[in-house]
Amino acid sequence: MMKQNIAALELNYIIKELQFLVGSKLDNIYNPSKKELMLIIHVPSLGKKILRIMAGKFMYLTDYKPKFEGATSFCLYLRKKLLGARIRKLEQKGFERIVEIEIEKQEGKLSLFIELFGKGNIILVKDNKILSAVEQQKWADRSVMPGNDYIFPNKPINFLKMDEEQFREFCKKSSQESIVKTLALDLGLGKTYSEEACIIANIDKNSEPALGRKKLENLFKILMELKNGNKGYNYTNEDISPFQLKSYANKEFKEFNTYNEALDNYFTNISKEETKSILETSLNKEQNKINKIIEIQRNNLLKLEKDEKENREKGEQLYSNYQLISEVLLQIRKALEKYSFDEIKEKLKGHKLIKNLNSKDKTITIEL
Numbered sequence: 001m002m003k004q005n006i007a008a009l010e011l012n013y014i015i016k017e018l019q020f021l022v023g024s025k026l027d028n029i030y031n032p033s034k035k036e037l038m039l040i041i042h043v044p045s046l047g048k049k050i051l052r053i054m055a056g057k058f059m060y061l062t063d064y065k066p067k068f069e070g071a072t073s074f075c076l077y078l079r080k081k082l083l084g085a086r087i088r089k090l091e092q093k094g095f096e097r098i099v100e101i102e103i104e105k106q107e108g109k110l111s112l113f114i115e116l117f118g119k120g121n122i123i124l125v126k127d128n129k130i131l132s133a134v135e136q137q138k139w140a141d142r143s144v145m146p147g148n149d150y151i152f153p154n155k156p157i158n159f160l161k162m163d164e165e166q167f168r169e170f171c172k173k174s175s176q177e178s179i180v181k182t183l184a185l186d187l188g189l190g191k192t193y194s195e196e197a198c199i200i201a202n203i204d205k206n207s208e209p210a211l212g213r214k215k216l217e218n219l220f221k222i223l224m225e226l227k228n229g230n231k232g233y234n235y236t237n238e239d240i241s242p243f244q245l246k247s248y249a250n251k252e253f254k255e256f257n258t259y260n261e262a263l264d265n266y267f268t269n270i271s272k273e274e275t276k277s278i279l280e281t282s283l284n285k286e287q288n289k290i291n292k293i294i295e296i297q298r299n300n301l302l303k304l305e306k307d308e309k310e311n312r313e314k315g316e317q318l319y320s321n322y323q324l325i326s327e328v329l330l331q332i333r334k335a336l337e338k339y340s341f342d343e344i345k346e347k348l349k350g351h352k353l354i355k356n357l358n359s360k361d362k363t364i365t366i367e368l
Contacts, residue, residue: 005057005058010242011097015091015092017258020043024043024049026086027040030068037075055120056117056121060267064268074132085103087101088104093154094158096154098152099114101114110125113125113150182209192239193226195247200246229243234265235251235252240262332364
């Protein structure tokens, strides 16, 4: 199953790996699709890098730039506000799937918030006031609208900063039916890493959250170790992690130097395949269109050949019966001196050669 989005723990690794972008210059901005941005960043001594952002899904650094045309009004607005600015900060907000990119120009500082949860969003903020967003959104307790304060959801405990005592109290007070759901939903680890922690700690994932002091102490140590990965792994089930997963022990994997490289390899290959598929579809449509035109032209040519043959045969018959036709026409002209067209038509009923006389347009039909 294809990986759809990244977890808060994975985002923590991405942000750590991308700190070298701080101080870099924002050269350009593109948006291949509505909720997708590509920030073209000039990094001193490294040259241009591309930060690909897909709201509600993922973000990673890449060298791959697909072909696309045009720009949305939001993209044009970002270009006006941000091009030429320096990145001053790149951080994850708490343990949420939210990234703040603080950017500074002579006019002052602005923040680009990337929301990777739910439907996702990309929001430009100044002095905590929303200037613009990819999508205006509204909930009972939160509204993303220009002019409003930017407020993001925040969990009661930050996995990255919690201590053992806070963790034990958190689990004891959990309203979830199992420890794995407490870790996945309330703590924000997600399904994969919550189950991984339970496997390493040798704890039944369906146990109640209040495990007891020793088990919680051991589980806490395991959780802290999850923060120490420094590579990337792509598995055959199409999952990606910043460290080797015991739960995927029987699955083949490819190792990368960083988690970002693993993401780049995975999603860039998907992007290339999608681009190839779109191109092939476009080519197929164009080929079908050409084939239809060829078929129409072929049918027209056959009709012309048929008409030409029939007309040639008619011409040959006219030529071979020219004397007979001339005599018939001469006789009718003489008859018109004495009789009307309708009288002649009546007299010629049943004639072997003359099948019809049209008194309206004065035409004669002869069958040879």
